[in-house]
Structures are given as C-alpha cells and as structure tokens.
Amino acid sequence: MTCASRSWRRARWRSRCGRAALRCHVAVQVLQQKRRAPPSVVQEAKLKVREVAKNPAAYKKLVQDLLVQALRKLGEPTAVVRVRQVDLALVKELVEPARKAYAAAFGEEAPTITIDSRDFLPPPPKAGDADAAGCSGGVVVTSADGRIVCSNTLDDRIAITYQANLPTIRAQLFGATAAVH
Structure with missing residues (x-):
C-alpha cells in the first residue's frame, strides 16, 4: 500500500x-x-388556568365540580376539605350545593364535609409567573383519618394531564415521529 x-x-x-x-x-x-x-406548554396552561380563578362565576362552578369529583373519588362517608385561604368563604358557601349535586349525580347520600380552617393550601402565585410556587385553585379532599388523599387542585390536574398526554403533545409539536422517541 x-x-x-x-x-x-x-x-x-x-x-x-x-x-x-x-x-x-x-x-x-x-x-x-x-x-x-412540552414544559413550556405546561407553563402556558398554568397561566391560562390562573385566569379562570379570576372569573368568580366560572371559578365557583369549577370548585363545586372539583369538590364533587374528589368526594366521589375518595369514597368515604366523611371528608375533610383543604383549600386556599382566599377560597375559604367560597368553599363554605359551596358545601351544601356540592352535597346536593353529589346526591343528584350519583343517587346516594353525599359524605359529611368538614372544611379544614387551620391548614390551608399555598396562596395563589404572583401574576404572570408560571414557575412561581403556589396553588392556582381547587381542593384537596382527605378521609377523616387523613390516610386517603385526593388532590383535585388545578395544578395537579395540569400535571396529570401533561403526563397522560405527553406523547400526543410531542406529536403535535414535532410531528408523528417525535412521539416514538
């Protein structure tokens, strides 16, 4: 060579x-x-969800629905509800309507609801900051003994939805081949 x-x-x-x-x-x-x-999509979703909490009528209906769903998921005869301190008066107002909605939707007596007025969820995050710590709204429902917890906050629902739909989100952003990787 x-x-x-x-x-x-x-x-x-x-x-x-x-x-x-x-x-x-x-x-x-x-x-x-x-x-x-995809995390930037989550940040955008968090910012949009925080706007819902600013509309009193829409937020009231949403919190009632979240409460009914959490009560059903919990499946216990008594429930303790934790909320943000700013939502305390709203949730106190919604206890009876939520119990009636539960009974109408599921055809059984609604659980006894106690609102935890000592231990609150974190306050709302500052406006415009998607990464700020805090709770955008919703409820956390626990059993009377505290062993079973159903977190039905808006932030947790976004996280669950994100994880469940991550392949679809990637496919939408990057095309069908991105879902495989």
Missing part, C-alpha cells in the same frame, strides 16, 4: 467521522429541544 493511498484513506475516514460527529451533535440538540418544549 502506498503512502498516498493511506493518506487518502485517512482523509476519507476523518471526513466520515466528522460528519458522524456533526449528525450526533445535531441529534442531541434536537432531543434537548424536544425535552424543553
């Missing part, structure tokens, strides 16, 4: 390695973007 042919083979090998490294680098960048994009 001549020196020229070895030199040519080395150059060809370096070229192939360079292209492979570039493809690998681009693939890693694409995967990183795919990983970052």
Whole structure:
C-alpha cells in the first residue's frame, strides 16, 4: 500500500467521522429541544388556568365540580376539605350545593364535609409567573383519618394531564415521529 493511498484513506475516514460527529451533535440538540418544549406548554396552561380563578362565576362552578369529583373519588362517608385561604368563604358557601349535586349525580347520600380552617393550601402565585410556587385553585379532599388523599387542585390536574398526554403533545409539536422517541 502506498503512502498516498493511506493518506487518502485517512482523509476519507476523518471526513466520515466528522460528519458522524456533526449528525450526533445535531441529534442531541434536537432531543434537548424536544425535552424543553412540552414544559413550556405546561407553563402556558398554568397561566391560562390562573385566569379562570379570576372569573368568580366560572371559578365557583369549577370548585363545586372539583369538590364533587374528589368526594366521589375518595369514597368515604366523611371528608375533610383543604383549600386556599382566599377560597375559604367560597368553599363554605359551596358545601351544601356540592352535597346536593353529589346526591343528584350519583343517587346516594353525599359524605359529611368538614372544611379544614387551620391548614390551608399555598396562596395563589404572583401574576404572570408560571414557575412561581403556589396553588392556582381547587381542593384537596382527605378521609377523616387523613390516610386517603385526593388532590383535585388545578395544578395537579395540569400535571396529570401533561403526563397522560405527553406523547400526543410531542406529536403535535414535532410531528408523528417525535412521539416514538
């Protein structure tokens, strides 16, 4: 083998390695973007959900529905409800309508509801900050002994929906092949 042919083979090998490294680098960048994009969708959803809490009529109906759902999921004869401190008066007002809605929807007597007025959910996050800690609204319903917990807060529902629909979200954002990766 001549020196020229070895030199040519080395150059060809370096070229192939360079292209492979570039493809690998681009693939890693694409995967990183795919990983970052869905959480931004969650942040947008959190900001939109916080707007619902600002509409008193819509939020009142939503909290009543969340309470009825949590009571059904809990399946206990007595329930303790935790809410944000700003929602305490609203939930006190909604206890009887929620019990009536429960009885009408499920054809059985609604559980006894006690509102925890000592231990509150975190206050609402500051406006415009999707990453801020806090609770956007909703209820946490526990059994009387505290062993069974049903968190029906808006933030938890977004997280559950996100996890359940992550393949679909990725497919919508990046095309059908993105759902496989």
